[in-house]
Amino acid sequence: MESRFLIRSEHKDYVSASACVDFGELWLGGESAKSKRNGNWAGGFSGRPGLAEDIFAAIKVIAVTRRPQAISGLLHELRSFWRFLDAFERYLKEADGIRKVDGIAMIETIHGLRWLRPADGSWCAVRPEKYRSVLLILQMSRRSAGLMPLHWPAAKNPNRIRRVDTPSRAEGVTMIKLLTRKAHAIWKRWDDADSMAEQGKSLVGLSREELIAGNVTEADIHATYREVIKVSGEPAPVMSTVAKIVGFGKTLPRWWPKKQLGQPRAGQAINVENDLLPGLYPTGQDIYCLALLFMARTGWNPTTVFALDCSSEQTWFRKYGEDYVWIHSYKARGREWQDTISPVKSTSHCFQIIQKLLHRTAPLRERLKFDAGRSKFPELAVRSPWLSINDSTTIRVLSDENLSRMRGFLSDLVRAYNKNAIDKLPVFRPSDFRDVFAEVAHRTGGYSVFLTQIALGHKSVNTTRRYLRSLAWRKESEKDLNNLMTTVFEQIEVHRVIDFALLRASVDGINVTEEQIARLAAYRKNRTYSGMGCTTPLNPPESIDPLHPRDGTAVCAQGQRCASCPRGVVFKDSLSHLAKCLAELEWKRGNVGDVRWYESSDSIDMEMIQATLKQWPEPEVTQAVSQWRHKINIGEHRILIAAAGVH
Numbered sequence: 001m002e003s004r005f006l007i008r009s010e011h012k013d014y015v016s017a018s019a020c021v022d023f024g025e026l027w028l029g030g031e032s033a034k035s036k037r038n039g040n041w042a043g044g045f046s047g048r049p050g051l052a053e054d055i056f057a058a059i060k061v062i063a064v065t066r067r068p069q070a071i072s073g074l075l076h077e078l079r080s081f082w083r084f085l086d087a088f089e090r091y092l093k094e095a096d097g098i099r100k101v102d103g104i105a106m107i108e109t110i111h112g113l114r115w116l117r118p119a120d121g122s123w124c125a126v127r128p129e130k131y132r133s134v135l136l137i138l139q140m141s142r143r144s145a146g147l148m149p150l151h152w153p154a155a156k157n158p159n160r161i162r163r164v165d166t167p168s169r170a171e172g173v174t175m176i177k178l179l180t181r182k183a184h185a186i187w188k189r190w191d192d193a194d195s196m197a198e199q200g201k202s203l204v205g206l207s208r209e210e211l212i213a214g215n216v217t218e219a220d221i222h223a224t225y226r227e228v229i230k231v232s233g234e235p236a237p238v239m240s241t242v243a244k245i246v247g248f249g250k251t252l253p254r255w256w257p258k259k260q261l262g263q264p265r266a267g268q269a270i271n272v273e274n275d276l277l278p279g280l281y282p283t284g285q286d287i288y289c290l291a292l293l294f295m296a297r298t299g300w301n302p303t304t305v306f307a308l309d310c311s312s313e314q315t316w317f318r319k320y321g322e323d324y325v326w327i328h329s330y331k332a333r334g335r336e337w338q339d340t341i342s343p344v345k346s347t348s349h350c351f352q353i354i355q356k357l358l359h360r361t362a363p364l365r366e367r368l369k370f371d372a373g374r375s376k377f378p379e380l381a382v383r384s385p386w387l388s389i390n391d392s393t394t395i396r397v398l399s400d401e402n403l404s405r406m407r408g409f410l411s412d413l414v415r416a417y418n419k420n421a422i423d424k425l426p427v428f429r430p431s432d433f434r435d436v437f438a439e440v441a442h443r444t445g446g447y448s449v450f451l452t453q454i455a456l457g458h459k460s461v462n463t464t465r466r467y468l469r470s471l472a473w474r475k476e477s478e479k480d481l482n483n484l485m486t487t488v489f490e491q492i493e494v495h496r497v498i499d500f501a502l503l504r505a506s507v508d509g510i511n512v513t514e515e516q517i518a519r520l521a522a523y524r525k526n527r528t529y530s531g532m533g534c535t536t537p538l539n540p541p542e543s544i545d546p547l548h549p550r551d552g553t554a555v556c557a558q559g560q561r562c563a564s565c566p567r568g569v570v571f572k573d574s575l576s577h578l579a580k581c582l583a584e585l586e587w588k589r590g591n592v593g594d595v596r597w598y599e600s601s602d603s604i605d606m607e608m609i610q611a612t613l614k615q616w617p618e619p620e621v622t623q624a625v626s627q628w629r630h631k632i633n634i635g636e637h638r639i640l641i642a643a644a645g646v647h
Contacts, residue, residue: 007060009068013380013399016372019068021075023059026052030079045082050102058140069400077130078137084115087123104141112152128155157466167426169443172296172436175428178413179293180348186286187347190360193222193279202227203246211248211255218257218270225276235363236281236392239272273391281360287388287398288409290353295430297350298340299437299456302406302430304331306398310358311383317351325351331457338457354385361387364395406430438467528559530609531577533569541565560584561601563608575616579624582609584639587632 005024009017029047059078063071085101088111101107112135115126132155139149167175200219203211204227228237228245243250252269259265265274277283282290295305308329309315320326320341327350328339342350364387372378375395381387386398410428418424438456445451453464502520505512528534540548540556544565548556560581562568570578585606589597597603613621631637 007063007071009066009071010064011067014068014377016378017068017376021063021068021071023052023056023075023078025075026056026078026082030082042079043083045079045086046100048082048085048100048102051104051106054104054145055137055141057144058137061140062137067400074133077133080126080130081115081134084123084126085111088114091119091122104138104145105147107138107142107150109151112150116153116155126155128157131155157462166432166435166439167428169436169440171425172433172440174417174423174425175413175433176293176296178417179289179296182289182413183293183348183353186282186289187356189278190280190356196279197222197226200224204228204231206246208247211246211253214255216255216257218259218275221257221270222276222279225272226280229363235367236272236277236389238392242272277389277392281364282357282388284388284390284396284405285409287386287396288402288406290357291386291398292406292410292430292433293348294350294353296433296437297342298327298338299434299441300329300338300340301331301333301434302403303333303400304329304338306384306386306400307332308354308385309383310354310385315383316354327351327354334457334459336457336459357385357387361385364389368395403430442468528556528562528568529577530560530562530568530581531571531574532562533571534562534565535567535569541567561605563612564601564605570612570615575613575620575624578609578613579621580628580637582606582613583625583628583632585609586629587639 005022005027006020007023009019009021025047027047027049030041030043030045059074063074066074089100099106101111112131115123116131118125131152135150135152142149196219200217200221200223203216203220203224206214224246225237225242228242229235231245232241234241240250256269258267258269259275261267268274270276278286291302291305294300295302298305316329317325317327323344324341325344326339327342328337330336331338340350344351346352365382368375368378368382374393375381375397377397377399380399381395381397384397388396388398390396407429410430414425414428434456438452441455442448442452445455449461449464449468452468453461456464456467458464458467502512502517534540534556537555538552539550540558542548544561545556545558548554558565563570563578563581585602588602589606628637632639
């Protein structure tokens, strides 16, 4: 590997890692046979040493401050451009003949145009973000060489993002429950280990005779291990350190306790990796579980979760009232802060997850300040809550390179659940939690794109619209629309009418009970002429309906007077009916004498309706009343005159 082809990441979290990416294949070409070793390899390509030399300085400027994974992503984008050039040259060679592009001066407008709009099926249209990234490198390189800038066409984002269908809201809730159950199991394991350490007796300082004579238990080993940590100053001492301080040989003595029957690993000796360290610190599997649960609760991208900076309280949370906190992390891709609200006391919510991890991993973080070599990414580890230790030598921290392992963790979790489940879970990926969160936020926000944009932390509302079109609406068009049509035909077949309230409930996934349907029918039955409800329709006040028999069977006949009745109930959708009554009263006032008008209850009813309509925005009221006035004037609506309420 020639060193001049390497780019070393100088990102603040990866300085000590000395992570390098080899760009030599841009000079030498990529192997076609590499596909046998890498399932994601898209095929070989020819080397272009002249072009690679011309743009390498610009690549360094762009790549050097990125994370190693992002630098590898930049190399992937350039590979795609190299493959396009190969395909385009083959296409032109068959038509007119063309020289091989091997220099920045040889790049022309036609290359950008054809990369976006393929001439035939020889290559695929490039994604806009990849196109813009390569164009930036080419423009920087041409500027450095004193050449005119390229006039490539602008790349527009598609109306929808390409991705496979995401899990549904119900499936997401099921996964959250599974992760929560595992989180509680982690808390219990730590609590059990702490309890044993408190109850057990330390073996440090005991003589050989006392050790042999004593009945040493598992609790004693936990207490001893924590005492060894204090004596040695090492947060995760190996067994040889324990043996040296306690005073026994290289092999475990006969009195060393074993796991009891009925426990995992029954009959095996208590050891550091399987018992003592998991009782003190998170394991790698614990961190995968807790980080995924954090993603599910917040809707954050994995990289935003990994970037959580807990170097001080001020860097990751602030108070949000008495019972909540505001948690924030920097979203590098959007170059802005992402935030979420978390309850303080919930043991499986975001705040308590981080608090528990910070408390448990504090000794590991402190150790890294004096021994950075214990972690591959020490700069990231000293501020991250996502630390784990599976053996006594290496302190691991969650980063982008763990995404494949997290996917494996989710696959195992789904596989275990589906063995005995009736409703099987689909394949889950870490990014799916953000998609499920987006759908839930959109539904619970009354289908407001603006509220969904805030929940997802998008800069542009267009991004949110594309996001929703790519997951929620496509899924509804394929699955929910099918359910909708089934419900429509069922209503027509059974009831001979479509009930839109029940239809909306079905679309939103609400199971309506018979009791709720009966309550809805009663509510509709009690709606009055003025669009209001009544708390006692069979027993109205005498001032409203003086002729009512009050025998418990007759309904109040003065439904147009509900606004003046103390037992009337106004609903959100009462506006149109109240506007109708007001327009009718205005017509009456203009068509009856003043004596009759002021002797009747109509004048009082008009004042009460006008006061009631102030609950709605004035433009909406004006529009509704105007519509009814127009219907009355053209004869489309007839005035209710029979119940004048004169008394």
